[in-house]
């Protein structure tokens with residue numbers, strides 16, 4: 155398998171899951187600005203939308219869109235338990251969580267990555283948008299559960315972790331949501347997360 159990624163971007167969720175699974179994979183650091191893969195090919199031929207992640211399977215299929223890529227990966231090794239079995243209510247709950255992360259939480263960061271400096275009212279509004287969506291994560295964790303669906307880590311947690319981690323990067327405080335902060339710190343300590351962050355150049359390898 156080959157994962158087209160950008161350091162620290164949402165594609166890191168799939169990178170973490172590949173590590174969790176101990177799968178054999180290659181990485182291609184793709185430049186979405188120039189539209190070129192690491193090998194210098196046109197990325198638009200792989201994903202006409204021009205964004206990561208894009209996963210090339212061992213059969214040569216191209217899979218895009220975070221919720222689809224993540225579920226595909228989880229289904230390669232069902233025994234790893236990174237997604238509940240298809241056809242169960244638990245799987246629907248996973249899809250509910252993935253869609254929330256994708257279309258609400260992830261998109262709430264859009265204004266910070268729009269290429270324009272945010273100041274004054276625009277910044278306040280953008281910060282409030284992130285904090286409002288993070289409140290939903292806080293509610294999910296209110297009963298003391300470790301992860302979004304309960305006590306088992308799933309692909310939705312990898313995706314939520316990567317997105318929530320952007321808060322620190324763009325300078326949005328999640329102090330109003332202490333359980334969410336602890337959740338992010340917990341997932342950051344997983345060996346699969348550390349390995350992905352080191353490989354993507356976000357942190358140094360511990361001595």
Ligand SMILES: N[C@@H](CCC(=O)N[C@@H](CS)C(=O)NCC(=O)O)C(=O)O
Pocket residue numbers: 160163164165186187204205206207218219220221256
């Ligand atoms: N709907 C897409 C969104 C993916 C996305 O937003 N990717 C960002 C990185 S987090 C990206 O590649 N942006 C570069 C661009 O759009 O040119 C998905 O869920 O996979």
